[in-house]
Amino acid sequence: MKNEKKAIVAAGLVIGVISALLVFFGNPVNMGFCIACFLRDTAGALGFHSAPVVQYIRPEIIGLVLGACIMAMVSGEFKARGGSAPVTRFILAVFAMIGCLMFLGCPFRMILRLAGGDGNAIFGFVGFALGIFAGVFFLKRGYTLKRSYKMPALEGQLFPVLQIVFLILLVAAPAFIHFSTEGPGSLHASVWIALAAGLIVGGLAQKTRLCMVGGIRDAVLFREWKLLMGFVAIFASALAMNLILGAVTGTPFFNPGFAGQPVAHTDGLWNALGMFLAGFGCVLLGGCPLRQLVLSGEGNTDSAVTVIGLMVGAAVAHNFGLASSGEGPTSNGKIAVIIGIVVVTVIAFMNSRKKSD
Amino acid sequence: MTEYIATFYSHYGAVCFKKNCEKLGIGTKIMPVPRNLSSSCGTCVRFWMEQKLSEVSLELNEELEQIVQVDGGSYLEIYRSEE
Numbered sequence: 001m002k003n004e005k006k007a008i009v010a011a012g013l014v015i016g017v018i019s020a021l022l023v024f025f026g027n028p029v030n031m032g033f034c035i036a037c038f039l040r041d042t043a044g045a046l047g048f049h050s051a052p053v054v055q056y057i058r059p060e061i062i063g064l065v066l067g068a069c070i071m072a073m074v075s076g077e078f079k080a081r082g083g084s085a086p087v088t089r090f091i092l093a094v095f096a097m098i099g100c101l102m103f104l105g106c107p108f109r110m111i112l113r114l115a116g117g118d119g120n121a122i123f124g125f126v127g128f129a130l131g132i133f134a135g136v137f138f139l140k141r142g143y144t145l146k147r148s149y150k151m152p153a154l155e156g157q158l159f160p161v162l163q164i165v166f167l168i169l170l171v172a173a174p175a176f177i178h179f180s181t182e183g184p185g186s187l188h189a190s191v192w193i194a195l196a197a198g199l200i201v202g203g204l205a206q207k208t209r210l211c212m213v214g215g216i217r218d219a220v221l222f223r224e225w226k227l228l229m230g231f232v233a234i235f236a237s238a239l240a241m242n243l244i245l246g247a248v249t250g251t252p253f254f255n256p257g258f259a260g261q262p263v264a265h266t267d268g269l270w271n272a273l274g275m276f277l278a279g280f281g282c283v284l285l286g287g288c289p290l291r292q293l294v295l296s297g298e299g300n301t302d303s304a305v306t307v308i309g310l311m312v313g314a315a316v317a318h319n320f321g322l323a324s325s326g327e328g329p330t331s332n333g334k335i336a337v338i339i340g341i342v343v344v345t346v347i348a349f350m351n352s353r354k355k356s357d
Numbered sequence: 358m359t360e361y362i363a364t365f366y367s368h369y370g371a372v373c374f375k376k377n378c379e380k381l382g383i384g385t386k387i388m389p390v391p392r393n394l395s396s397s398c399g400t401c402v403r404f405w406m407e408q409k410l411s412e413v414s415l416e417l418n419e420e421l422e423q424i425v426q427v428d429g430g431s432y433l434e435i436y437r438s439e440e
Binding site for chain 2: 004007072075077084139140142143144145146147148149150206208209211214218221222224226227286287291298353
């Protein structure tokens, strides 16, 4: 047990350092990793949406899935499974992504934004924690999407193979793949550095089961703090690295405050509500977006469907004008988040065994 | 006293199993699945009893994945659900 805790903290420290270094190597500020943003960028690169500033096949995503896949195969933990309410998971994922893009980041980026001094992420964190409490309320009332079943090995291998196809498309850069020439999508570390970072973090996250949602969920349900300590470690090491990089390069990597934060807005209520929706949805999905990528690498096809749902959610968010920008949230986005909270609540209620008690 | 761990496909399955154990007077603790037992991040029930597992009328619900006997630092598989 103690070794498990040490492994999680050590992994968190390494991941925090890698996250800060990715910004140094070219990623947008406070966006060493952001699963929501990177899936959105990849969806844009494939032409699923046409927001020109957020289109790039992110090698970090490819690396995360393949890193988890390799680690799972080496340790004999790769198991093709699926069949646990895939359509429900898809819909939950679409709305979880809409929540993330209201806030402008996934739970992972929320921690990195805090480590970069972005005070707006505090509101996101409060909303995220409340969303997890809402999900735990339904878990205690018997919420379940029912069990998964063994699948043919090929079924579990397809999603990791798809990542290799994405890597080929990124490197070959055919005309039908979109590349942002300005905005966050144009800011990125080199392909091989980003891929290596993804592989390392994917492997570590598979080994330690790192999950932001699981961390708070386990703390609330079982008073078990192990998983949460991983993210505390990410925050601490990313913060330390930001301060060190700032001192060494003369460019501030830690900018405390609320206004003018990179790829962020200052509307506290909607930052909180966006992450409330993301946290609520992710508890019902059984893990944060990072965890879903890792599970999809382990052969879990329900998680692969979830990741596809996250990408579709990102495309919907940009096609329908739901995603926030540095200017703030949009009216469409606010309506979508409210609809999302209602839909997720209905899904939670309908899948709770005690609903008729 | 023999110690066992039951893992589940859902949190709800673990809660039902725990209640069933408590009805039979079996000591239980609900907790996250130990990492060295599974790469899943679900809920498990750790339970202790004098009798053999086969001597107790435990209800094996459809959400039950496996039951292992804890033997020092290792696990001996006692039951696994049909895939």
